[in-house]
Amino acid sequence: xxxxxxxxxxxxxxxxxxxxxxxxxxxxxxxxxxxxxxxxxxxxxxxxxxxxxxxxxxxxxxxxxxxxxxxxxxxxxxxxxxxxxxxxxxxxxxxxxxxxxxxxxxxxxxxxxxxxxxxxxxxxxxxxxxxxxxxxxxxxxxxxxxxxxxxxxxxxxxxxxxxxxxxxxxxxxxxxxxxxxxxxxxxxxxxxxxxxxxxxxxxxxxxxxxxxxxxxxxxxxxxxxxxxxxxxxxxxxxxxxxxxxxxxxxxxxxxxxxxxxxxxxxxxxxxxxxxxxxxxxxxxxxxxxxxxxxxxxxxxxxxxxxxxxxxxxxxxxxxxxxxxxxxxxxxxxxxxxxxxxxxxxxxxxxxxxxxxxxxxxxxxxxxxxxxxxxxxxxxxxxxxxxxxxxxxxxxxxxxxxxxxxx
Amino acid sequence: xxxxxxxxxxxxxxxxxxxxxxxxxxxxxxxxxxxxxxxxxxxxxxxxxxxxxxxxxxxxxxxxxxxxxxxxxxxxxxxxxxxxxxxxxxxxxxxxxxxxxxxxxxxxxxxxxxxxxxxxxxxxxxxxxxxxxxxxxxxxxxxxxxxxxxxxxxxxxxxxxxxxxxxxxxxxxxxxxxxxxxxxxxxxxxxxxxxxxxxxxxxxxxxxxxxxxxxxxxxxxxxxxxxxxxxxxxxxxxxxxxxxxxxxxxxxxxxxxxxxxxxxxxxxxxxxxxxxxxxxxxxxxxxxxxxxxxxxxxxxxxxxxxxxxxxxxxxxxxxxxxxxxxxxxxxxxxxxxxxxxxxxxxxxxxxxxxxxxxxxxxxxxxxxxxxxxxxxxxxxxxxxxxxxxxxxxxxxxxxxxxxxxx
Numbered sequence: 001x002x003x004x005x006x007x008x009x010x011x012x013x014x015x016x017x018x019x020x021x022x023x024x025x026x027x028x029x030x031x032x033x034x035x036x037x038x039x040x041x042x043x044x045x046x047x048x049x050x051x052x053x054x055x056x057x058x059x060x061x062x063x064x065x066x067x068x069x070x071x072x073x074x075x076x077x078x079x080x081x082x083x084x085x086x087x088x089x090x091x092x093x094x095x096x097x098x099x100x101x102x103x104x105x106x107x108x109x110x111x112x113x114x115x116x117x118x119x120x121x122x123x124x125x126x127x128x129x130x131x132x133x134x135x136x137x138x139x140x141x142x143x144x145x146x147x148x149x150x151x152x153x154x155x156x157x158x159x160x161x162x163x164x165x166x167x168x169x170x171x172x173x174x175x176x177x178x179x180x181x182x183x184x185x186x187x188x189x190x191x192x193x194x195x196x197x198x199x200x201x202x203x204x205x206x207x208x209x210x211x212x213x214x215x216x217x218x219x220x221x222x223x224x225x226x227x228x229x230x231x232x233x234x235x236x237x238x239x240x241x242x243x244x245x246x247x248x249x250x251x252x253x254x255x256x257x258x259x260x261x262x263x264x265x266x267x268x269x270x271x272x273x274x275x276x277x278x279x280x281x282x283x284x285x286x287x288x289x290x291x292x293x294x295x296x297x298x299x300x301x302x303x304x305x306x307x308x309x310x311x312x313x314x315x316x317x318x319x320x321x322x323x324x325x326x327x328x329x330x331x332x333x334x335x336x337x338x339x340x341x342x343x344x345x346x347x348x349x350x351x352x353x354x355x356x357x358x359x360x361x362x363x364x365x366x367x368x369x370x371x372x373x374x375x376x377x378x379x380x381x382x383x384x385x386x387x388x389x390x391x392x393x394x395x396x397x398x399x400x401x402x403x404x405x406x
Numbered sequence: 407x408x409x410x411x412x413x414x415x416x417x418x419x420x421x422x423x424x425x426x427x428x429x430x431x432x433x434x435x436x437x438x439x440x441x442x443x444x445x446x447x448x449x450x451x452x453x454x455x456x457x458x459x460x461x462x463x464x465x466x467x468x469x470x471x472x473x474x475x476x477x478x479x480x481x482x483x484x485x486x487x488x489x490x491x492x493x494x495x496x497x498x499x500x501x502x503x504x505x506x507x508x509x510x511x512x513x514x515x516x517x518x519x520x521x522x523x524x525x526x527x528x529x530x531x532x533x534x535x536x537x538x539x540x541x542x543x544x545x546x547x548x549x550x551x552x553x554x555x556x557x558x559x560x561x562x563x564x565x566x567x568x569x570x571x572x573x574x575x576x577x578x579x580x581x582x583x584x585x586x587x588x589x590x591x592x593x594x595x596x597x598x599x600x601x602x603x604x605x606x607x608x609x610x611x612x613x614x615x616x617x618x619x620x621x622x623x624x625x626x627x628x629x630x631x632x633x634x635x636x637x638x639x640x641x642x643x644x645x646x647x648x649x650x651x652x653x654x655x656x657x658x659x660x661x662x663x664x665x666x667x668x669x670x671x672x673x674x675x676x677x678x679x680x681x682x683x684x685x686x687x688x689x690x691x692x693x694x695x696x697x698x699x700x701x702x703x704x705x706x707x708x709x710x711x712x713x714x715x716x717x718x719x720x721x722x723x724x725x726x727x728x729x730x731x732x733x734x735x736x737x738x739x740x741x742x743x744x745x746x747x748x749x750x751x752x753x754x755x756x757x758x759x760x761x762x763x764x765x766x767x768x769x770x771x772x773x774x775x776x777x778x779x780x781x782x783x784x785x786x787x788x789x790x791x792x793x794x795x796x797x798x799x800x801x802x803x804x805x806x807x808x809x810x811x812x
Contacts, residue, residue: 021642035696051733051735052729052732052733053729053731053732053734053735053740054729054731054732054740055732061725081725083725084725084728084757084761085761085762086761101536114592116787117725118725118726118729119725119761119762120726120762156639191810226630227729228728228729230730232457246765305711305807309803309804309806309807310804312804313805318525319487319489319490319523319524319525320524322460322490322524322634323524323633323634325460326458326461326634327457327458327459328459329457329459331459334460334490335461351490351525355446355490355491355492356490356525356526393804394804395801395802395805396801397715397802397804398715398799398803399713400799400802401711401715401799402608
């Protein structure tokens with residue numbers, strides 16, 4: 001139904017991007033730290049934000065600017081969170097003003113985001129100085145450098161684009177994202193910028209984004225902390241020329257599925273890139289009485305440090321899966337539960353109806369040694385299911401998180 | 407008000423204990439794995455249990471046996487959790503039966519507990535064979551070996567006893583405990599056995615235990631998982647001869663405070679012994695609008711892997727303290743918050759009114775390098791406060807938790 005294409009956020013018609021090192025990171029020109037994404041035409045705009053009570057200034061400024069459901073672009077820096085520091089609100093406003101001056105638009109046309117260390121003042125002068133050059137270099141090849149510019153502790157660049165047919169026209173979606181630390185469900189989550197040339201109202205764009213985020217970004221757990229700065233912004237400029245989506249019709253469903261595919265890709269990429277991790281862990285809970293129960297149980301499995309440590313050690317410690325689910329307060333009957341471990345190397349059933357199944361330990365270790373491991377739990381109580389993503393916990397993750405500021 | 411004394415669970419009049427290796431652990435005679443605590447007279451008995459939905463069989467059997475508020479003793483094994491395995495209920499009952507046969511009492515006179523690996527069947531035959539010898543060796547010097555017998559991954563033995571004057575008589579309390587892994591609030595928590603010769607009704611003993619557990623054990627976080635097996639049992643045999651405590655009078659208050667002192671000591675010892683940890687972390691949140699808010703915020707601080715990793719690295723990463731509190735959903739105003747780090751080496755103020763304070767980094771690192779570190783948060787919003795305990799997160803903890811079964 002969708003084709004994966006290249007081009008990231010610049011794949012949809014009418015979007016350009018660029019990024020460069022301005023000096024926020026203080027690490028030299030090989031590390032871009034400020035990026036700009038701009039549309040040729042006004043976009044329907046929507047965003048979801050962190051639910052952390054401590055919200056960075058850029059989030060408040062973006063909320064204000066997107067209140068009318070319209071925007072033209074996004075300006076973002078890495079290296080500094082612009083949170084819990086003096087003049088953070090003024091700095092976030094100044095970033096929009098500088099982006100507007102460099103592109104001939106208004107400050108209110110921009111969403112603004114920051115990511116990096118909390119509590120240090122933002123070097124706004126460096127950003128103001130750098131933005132005209134970045135704007136001058138905006139191009140349809142700029143998605144890659146933009147994806148790089150928002151990386152902090154990420155080990156890999158996160159970028160994707162899809163195309164599909166909608167109302168007789170080719171419609172495209174693209175995204176760049178960052179996030180490998182402080183990722184936890186129940187928030188608008190990490191930084192993700194989604195562009196599309198689909199014609200859709202800002203109301204439906206927001207509804208779709210909110211619903212998709214709940215099923216994708218909010219089901220990723222890396223270290224259990226949420227961030228003050230996380231947000232996901234979607235811009236739709238309508239340049240594909242498809243009939244405007246203004247009802248929840250078939251076209252909306254198709255757009256929704258494409259958005260879900262984009263966000264699922266990003267969510268998995270973020271989980272796989274969990275700081276210091278060695279593997280992507282997917283927990284699928286099925287046979288549940290409701291999707292909510294399945295989600296709460298799956299989340300508690302991918303959140304458990306003990307399970308994460310045992311997966312690093314390739315140990316099929318299904319007792320910890322039982323205990324993590326039991327601690328979640330979601331209702332289920334332990335004596336009905338099957339636990340199965342799966343990967344491209346095969347699958348083993350470790351627990352049947354709440355008790356140990358005969359287990360070939362060497363086989364289990366081989367299965368758990370793969371880059372992607374699935375913990376498949378069957379509650380045998382209903383028809384609903386949910387999937388959550390996480391990663392293993394390693395000694396390197398601890399060292400990494402301890403030394404983040406050094 | 408209280409004097410710390412020696413003797414552990416055998417310090418109160420009329421209590422004896424003993425333990426030995428029976429073969430549950432399979433590690434040889436130097437590791438005792440079954441213990442017995444017995445009173446000369448019938449005791450008022452109370453217990454609190456894990457809130458995990460997966461509860462081991464010994465908990466259900468103990469609930470049944472303590473229903474009448476009376477007991478004579480406790481039988482316990484380490485090395486096997488007797489949970490999620492075949493015939494676990496029968497095995498827990500058989501342990502009580504064997505303890506009764508060895509001591510001339512009834513099975514219903516015993517609380518029973520197990521700790522160890524989940525999913526493996528209990529070697530009940532070995533326990534039945536060993537209990538007569540353990541019963542024959544019951545002594546007033548048996549607290550130490552009992553404390554050893556319940557250790558699993560614990561690095562240190564947990565034991566305490568206090569004496570005080572109550573109604574003109576000397577009253578004593580003693581406790582042994584285990585717990586260094588799968589410790590998390592919201593449960594009856596880990597294994598802790600408390601003895602006292604105080605005369606108190608089982609109703610008031612239970613009320614006191616429940617209230618004290620909420621302020622002590624339930625405020626300890628080590629790795630965020632709860633266990634299927636955790637419980638705390640208190641036995642009061644009345645042999646001190648104090649006037650029976652049957653109202654919430656002054657004597658009750660005094661007993662309550664002694665019980666709180668015992669449980670606080672154990673709670674701190676458990677936090678300090680967190681698997682692989684290097685330091686005890688205390689988070690005190692004060693200036694809160696309610697104790698509940700203070701507790702939720704303090705718990706989220708000691709639960710944060712990112713904060714725990716930064717404490718291992720001796721990094722005063724107060725931004726993570728803000729973020730962890732912000733993610734807790736408890737109400738507070740970030741812009742009012744002060745964060746101070748304290749230890750026996752001194753104190754540093756890292757954050758004032760939500761923003762960075764000028765920080766001498768070398769000084770801060772010295773303070774955070776101590777064996778006990780306090781994170782002191784002032785919300786400046788009220789008069790209430792709460793204290794929670796935890797530990798740092800180290801690469802060793804991850805290796806340890808990954809290799810637990812090997």
